[in-house]
Amino acid sequence: MRLAREMEVTRKNFEESLEIVTKAIEEASFITIDGEFTGLNVSGSSHTGPLDTPEERYHKLLEGSTDFLLIQVGICAFIYDGSAKRYTAKPFNFYVFPRPYTRHAPDRRFLCQCSSLDFLVSQGFDFNKLFREGISYLSPPEEKRMREEIEQRHQQHQMSFYSPGLTSPDGGEQTVPKGPIAIPEEHSEFINNICCKVEDFLTNSEDETLELMPCTAFQRKLLYQTLGTKFPQEIHLQSKSGEKNQRFLVVTRVKGEGDIKKKEDQKQQEDFAELDRAVGFTKVMKVISQSGKLVVGHNMLLDLIHLLGHFFYPLPESYEEFKLMARCIFPRLLDTKLMANTQPFKEKILMSGLSDLKKTVEQEPFCKSDVVIPEGFGHHYMETEQLHEAAYDAFITGLCFISMANYLGKFQDPPAGILPPASPLLEPFVNKLFMMRLIDIPYMDLTGPDLKPTRDHVFHVTFPATWRTSDLFQLFSPFGNIHITWLDDVSSFVSLAKKEAADSVLKTLCKKGTPYRITTYDEFKRRGKEK
Amino acid sequence: MRLAREMEVTRKNFEESLEIVTKAIEEASFITIDGEFTGLNVSGSSHTGPLDTPEERYHKLLEGSTDFLLIQVGICAFIYDGSAKRYTAKPFNFYVFPRPYTRHAPDRRFLCQCSSLDFLVSQGFDFNKLFREGISYLSPPEEKRMREEIEQRHQQHQMSFYSPGLTSPDGGEQTVPKGPIAIPEEHSEFINNICCKVEDFLTNSEDETLELMPCTAFQRKLLYQTLGTKFPQEIHLQSKSGEKNQRFLVVTRVKGEGDIKKKEDQKQQEDFAELDRAVGFTKVMKVISQSGKLVVGHNMLLDLIHLLGHFFYPLPESYEEFKLMARCIFPRLLDTKLMANTQPFKEKILMSGLSDLKKTVEQEPFCKSDVVIPEGFGHHYMETEQLHEAAYDAFITGLCFISMANYLGKFQDPPAGILPPASPLLEPFVNKLFMMRLIDIPYMDLTGPDLKPTRDHVFHVTFPATWRTSDLFQLFSPFGNIHITWLDDVSSFVSLAKKEAADSVLKTLCKKGTPYRITTYDEFKRRGKEK
């Protein structure tokens, strides 16, 4: 039985949790974040090559990974408790799902990868809760577009109220751009019934309002048009949502134009309030961004790309613009996977996967970080493992960061018990994102140009489709051991283990009439750019 | 509380249900089918135009809808009970999900539409059950590719057993195309431990087999290579899956080559048996296809396209080829939505949506179909509504079909109580699929060329972006009422209500220096083809 998930946030408790989350972020010394997605990439694992450049990695992710959906966001605020000299952790687990909040809201399409869903459900991920109770959200551009649409719709409907003198299309001038529509024959009976009902309501009833029964959007449009013309200055119409999201019209008694104007403005305010609620989870990300605080993740490039694209702005084509955008939205980022793979940690940490890293940094020469989770914030995270639950992964990312940071603090004079997140000792790791499976470039540098290691020991070879690994081994045998990176079945990169042997390669192997062709890595890249 | 879902089929009860389903299909007089999907189309509703042709509709679906996933299939077998002179219905509800059954199986990516998932979960669809217990499946081409891969892998591994004389790459010939890999330094300790374990097992243990603990695919590859060379002719190796799908190696004691050969063949048979199980739900669709029985759906074009693409063959670019493929896989199809929208039903059935249609055909002049669901087949379908559950929708599609078919039977001499599904009275509806929102072509004809109504009353107009509906009304006001089909903000089709007025349009409106341009619909289509 899972303990109460106090810090689990869905659309049911989002409004009242927003305060608690905002307060925790504002108090935090640093924040950790982790995301779960509906899939990783459109093609197989060959997708990321060991001899990519960070820029190529960005474009591969942009093209192959951004159509998947971010479905769970774990955020953990680590608040330094000066008196107790330790951190208090407040983990939050958000289910997020961009459910359209009205008929006019964006109806997003997204990709899923079967093996990812299979894996998530085997780890206990609750997809019914996600789709039913996930917190919806709008990015700033989407919010802006919706706001404009609401204004436009109100203007348009405003005019239809004040110029009742419009007549049917085939004759007589029209003032309304859209023009009234003739009532189709199969709807006339329905419309006439409603007119009588309203007539009766106005003459005989004492009530303030009359609720009509649910009907289709087209029927509501006909009703707005007909009732607006039949009872000018006497009624105000507004659409409301009943249970199961059925829409129906509410007729309100009004006295004269001023009253109508007031009702219309009120209706517009309600639409804007609804829009504000629909911004949803984006508000949390805005608080984190504006806090300017250190945001820590584990192997966080994919998380960052999804967070920027989902809750801020469409990702730019240009790699440089992406770096600028990332820096301006999250001024201070740190990737614990990079930290674990860089000295002085690299030789002490064999396996840098999150759960392995956690076990390693709990033993010598590191020390287990002393962190407490207050009551009401999912205390059981301390004892039971919830791997691949976003908030748990964010929580243990924080534990790893604290242990590694404190290890750096030991070499200071005097040694710092707890290294503050702003410490210059952390600068080598700040705003640098870990590059998976990339041999000679350990990180993407958000603060400036990326590392450009010389790849003179790397050659680009093209050969007949029948060639196998052994043929390449054969060809390069005079130069010692090689590492092959297949590009397709007729070409590959070949990098020499013994770099010094590189300069004799072209001399020895470039001969006329050979079934293969060799160029240097740089030459191949130059030709690629010209195309 | 939902009653037991006896006829609900997931991967837990698929094997034993297969017999019951196959028997029901073979006994059936006709079969109804309905599907649920993760989304409808990639773009908004403007996707299907009222002046499309069926061929254009096919290409729009091919391009915009086939990337969504079919996730639930409802199949209902209607078995005619001669003695009781009524049908017995056996509904089956299949959750289907193409979960990769091994690391080498296809890992499919598919699209979802937020509003569709929101709608399905609000109707009680269980996504956790889908992803955890959905029946996996392979289409014939996928099955063929997997079979070839298994054969290839066995051949390749076969050779590595019989030519232990291969040595490390940097010197000495290789016989294995892939070539053995040098053991990376961080794995050597792990590999050596296992070698000692196997040594000890061979010399001291009595057991037949030794199970090694789970390890990565790369480690298993190194073990196959090292153990194969160290203990030639003494052991046989096989990978097995433990709980949570962890893979581990099993070492079996063998005496000489014959024993190894036997074990290898046995391993290959196990792989083929696993592949056969993985074909899964495709088997049910094959039984339906091969039965050649009448398959009835409601507005079934999208169902058909998904069924063909998921369980048979990739959908062809060519519309004619699609028609051939559909006819050869389902020789006899019938769409109850088309039936309800064609005389003699059209004037008696106002609303042809499935649940409205069911209510209409239960009253005069139709009569409620007399159908019974046997014990153990979800009897409650008779009382409670389960709209949008595939098997329920399939069940009531059958009820509607029977009522409408029997209504046709009444006009026979002598009147037929129950019209047999092979009756010639049904021919006008067979192999014709309903076209949604298409003004003048009611169906797609799978048996021959589609209807080509004259569209001389339709004009293609291009105009400045500022133009609105009223401007088009204005322009065409001399010719009476019009219907506008917007193509984009600078062009639209305009069809005249009064068809006779068509021939004077070009004469009156085609003048020099006008801000608009008009051509006939046919002229516009001809120019489109030339581009």
Ligand SMILES: Nc1nc2c(ncn2[C@@H]2O[C@H](COP(=O)(O)OP(=O)(O)O)[C@@H](O)[C@H]2O)c(=O)[nH]1
């Ligand atoms: N003439 C007029 N039409 C309206 C007004 N409000 C909504 N409509 C139209 O009525 C239809 C239904 O709108 P509404 O009831 O707001 O449902 P929603 O569009 O799903 O929010 C739409 O086509 C609107 O354009 C109004 O105040 N005047």
Ligand SMILES: Nc1nc2c(ncn2[C@@H]2O[C@H](COP(=O)(O)OP(=O)(O)O)[C@@H](O)[C@H]2O)c(=O)[nH]1
């Ligand atoms: N040399 C050799 N390699 C094998 C054999 N069987 C599997 N492998 C390799 O070992 C790795 C793991 O294979 P396996 O344990 O079957 O796991 P699976 O590939 O996930 O089914 C793969 O790279 C296989 O190519 C074998 O009989 N001989």
